[in-house]
Amino acid sequence: MxxxxxxxxxxxxxxxxxxxxxxxxxxxxxxxxxxxxxxxxxxxxxxxxxxxxxxxxxxxxxxxxxxKTEPYHITVYFDGGFDRETRKAGLGCVIYYEQNEKSYRIRRNASVEGLVSNNEAEYAALHLGLTELELLEVHHLPVTFIGDSKVVVNQLNDEWPVYESELSSWLDRIENKIEKLGITPSYEVVSRKMNREADHLATQALGGIEITSHLEQ
Known part of the structure; x- marks a missing residue:
């Protein structure tokens, strides 16, 4: 806040x-x-x-x-990748937060089917991050979401219009979950290099490697 x-x-x-x-x-x-x-x-x-x-x-x-006893100072890095040949998507998210005066990191990825573009995979990756926040019982706190997709970040910031129906659907799902959790979001775009953790997780998911970790920093 x-x-x-x-x-x-x-x-x-x-x-x-x-x-x-x-x-x-x-x-x-x-x-x-x-x-x-x-x-x-x-x-x-x-x-x-x-x-x-x-x-x-x-x-x-x-x-x-x-x-002090709840998660705070929360930052979510997200990235999605889409393989046009296999029509599979890889999602990755990394969450940094503090709790009880200690620092933690969550790493999570997932392989999904049924998506049609890289932009949709990016939205799905952000939604994966929100799901992890829900499991962490984050509510009524500011959260910073960071990704390397200008399309997704600018659309979430209401700076670019959303024309594709599938992206509009993801946008609605994300906004509904954010409202449910009472989160105050801010969205930032960074280079892929600055988002390499989430990018690597998405690539691993495309390769069939599942990652789930929750560690103290």
Whole structure:
């Protein structure tokens, strides 16, 4: 979750003014807010999340204490490959997250049939990542999804139109699952080199090698 602060500040001489901060992580917001409070000159401090919902410092402290026992700081890398000759697709996803102040990585792939294009395989790979998040019981948290498909990422960001019916169907499935989980998604496109873990998993799936691992980093 990203937060920004709106502050009413009063100097020693009684001059009052308002400030609004840039967005920052919850931990950074808490540290800065507590530091400002120590000055004794902050008369009003409001924390606002991405949905403009307001948080008090007490609520933020409680939230950060609760998420220590739940997955947080979640990033999902995804990639899909499609073999035109065999008409098979390989899906790969890698999930990084923190829980109980420890770091973890999940690696998962799958071989599927019935898809018609590489773009559809990319969508299916992202959906595989969402399924893993559901099993991890991730809910009502921000999640960053990273892939090397400009088509998929730009369509998910509503920057490119979706013309193919099969892609539109995957988009609906993904958005429905995200809404069900209460996830606040952000989507980023990277080079294949930066997405090599998920790419390798997708290639292994096409070769019939199944990978499922869940390890502490």
């Amino acid at each position: 990203q937060l920004r602060m709106e502050i009413t500040y009063v100097t020693k001489k009684g001059i009052k003014t308002n400030f609004s901060s840039d967005e920052m992580s919850t931990k950074a917001a808490l540290e800065l807010a507590e530091d400002l409070e120590k000055t004794g000159r902050v008369k009003h401090l409001t924390l606002l999340d991405e949905h403009d919902a307001s948080w008090t410092l007490k609520q933020l402290r409680k939230f950060l204490e609760e998420v």
